[in-house]
Amino acid sequence: MPELPEVETVRRGLQPVMEGAKIVVAEARRPDLRFPFQPDFVDRLQGQIVTGLGRRAKYLMADLASGDVLLMHLGMSGSFRVIKPDDEAVSGEFHYPRGKDSAHDHVLFRMSSGADIVFNDPRRFGYMKVIARNALDDEPLLRDLGPEPLGNEFDAAMLARACAGKTTSLKAALLDQRVVAGLGNIYVCEALHRSHLSPRRIAATLSTKAGQRKSVAGGEPTDHAKRLVSAIHTVLNDAIEAGGSSLRDHRQTSGELGYFQHSFKVYDREGETCKTPRCGGTIKRFTQNGRSTFWCPKCQK
DNA sequence: CCGCGGGCCTGAGAGC
DNA sequence: TGCTCTCAGGCCCGCG
Numbered sequence: 001m002p003e004l005p006e007v008e009t010v011r012r013g014l015q016p017v018m019e020g021a022k023i024v025v026a027e028a029r030r031p032d033l034r035f036p037f038q039p040d041f042v043d044r045l046q047g048q049i050v051t052g053l054g055r056r057a058k059y060l061m062a063d064l065a066s067g068d069v070l071l072m073h074l075g076m077s078g079s080f081r082v083i084k085p086d087d088e089a090v091s092g093e094f095h096y097p098r099g100k101d102s103a104h105d106h107v108l109f110r111m112s113s114g115a116d117i118v119f120n121d122p123r124r125f126g127y128m129k130v131i132a133r134n135a136l137d138d139e140p141l142l143r144d145l146g147p148e149p150l151g152n153e154f155d156a157a158m159l160a161r162a163c164a165g166k167t168t169s170l171k172a173a174l175l176d177q178r179v180v181a182g183l184g185n186i187y188v189c190e191a192l193h194r195s196h197l198s199p200r201r202i203a204a205t206l207s208t209k210a211g212q213r214k215s216v217a218g219g220e221p222t223d224h225a226k227r228l229v230s231a232i233h234t235v236l237n238d239a240i241e242a243g244g245s246s247l248r249d250h251r252q253t254s255g256e257l258g259y260f261q262h263s264f265k266v267y268d269r270e271g272e273t274c275k276t277p278r279c280g281g282t283i284k285r286f287t288q289n290g291r292s293t294f295w296c297p298k299c300q301k
Numbered sequence: 302c303c304g305c306g307g308g309c310c311t312g313a314g315a316g317c
Numbered sequence: 318t319g320c321t322c323t324c325a326g327g328c329c330c331g332c333g
Contacts, residue, residue: 076310077310123325172305248325248326291325
């Protein structure tokens, strides 16, 4: 489910109840998510003050007073809910209201701020891991991530350089978290449409020396690269503003839906008329690298 | 090294 | 109602 805007929405929902608060109780209700929990997972969390809650790509990162960092990834179907415990809540136990899919409530935090935080993930592609902050640079999960798409380093020149020499499609390149970190299937489709670029375009055509290996020379960014970067900025910022996109699983931590799905121009709109002014084309769908691509063949070149 | 396809999980929805 | 099939917002791994 969650791409950068959804993860950022979750971060903003958790920040007020986590930052500055202590994790009074932590509970892992099954032995594994995508990976087994570390044997000392709970011990390294309980009693710790969360000094900050950040985000890197699609990861949430909670800084702990101990010097550890709690890494959290939502996979495809992960979500967090913030719940005020009811009056019957007994210290050390969780009595939050159970919903229909509470069988998939896998991780619980009781915070000193007076909130319970519940991590639910039916498909269990998500995971959590505690690592030492001074080992962040060596963490395999983070080591190879490319630039933040909303960060200062990410611009047309950098994108062109990262795509130089790539013979794969532009769609596949943008989904590669080493090129730029945080985009997923929805926002790649949307950014390509908004910049009028075909998902089938060869990635290397974003730079003037399209045939060069990046180790030789990156070339200059083309106007296409500039348009694309601009579209990525716009679509991500607008989606964050809207609380993300809710198709199936994504909820804000309050339980509210995001509403950026109403602003999709291509994703999940197969057969509908293209919204580009004066285009009039029909949105098509096909499979690229095993994933659905939605696009308008008439205005995306 | 690079690009691609399979696999990991469960649930929702379509079609019969 | 219920079965089977397809598909889903991510990402790791192994193959050629």
